[in-house]
Amino acid sequence: MAHAAPTSGTRPGPTPSTPLPDVFSARTHQIAKWATPAVMGLVYGYWAAANQRRGGPVTGWNILFGFVTALVFAALYIAVRAVAPRMKREMRALLWATFAGCAVGFLLNQTGASVAWSTGMGVVTAAGMFAVLFYRYYTHEDAEGHRVVR
Incomplete structure (x- = not known):
């Protein structure tokens, strides 16, 4: 039985000129x-408030702290999401990595850990996030920063 031989340089799937369909x-x-910043902010605020009270009773000040933290986190997330697409890939990766590192450092600080430990873990998180995000942006964009459709 004869089979068709694959041609070099072609692959099945969408061509670069046809983007993937948008199902939503x-x-x-x-x-x-x-909804994404609101939900992420509420989760982050609850997490920070739970870390701050260290298993103690829930108080009014603890609830207020959680909601203020949620509001600030959501506002910063919206700001970073609005500014990041206009930046070059290096700066965009650095911005998101800084946001993630600060968020982790703040959460760790609420547990009662030392400032040095919280800062160190925030820097380690930011470095890891920078490496991952820079790689992603570098492999999914052309030299001018435009998305490459694969």
């Missing part, structure tokens, strides 16, 4: 644009 509506994307 514009309304779903708009809801997710605001």
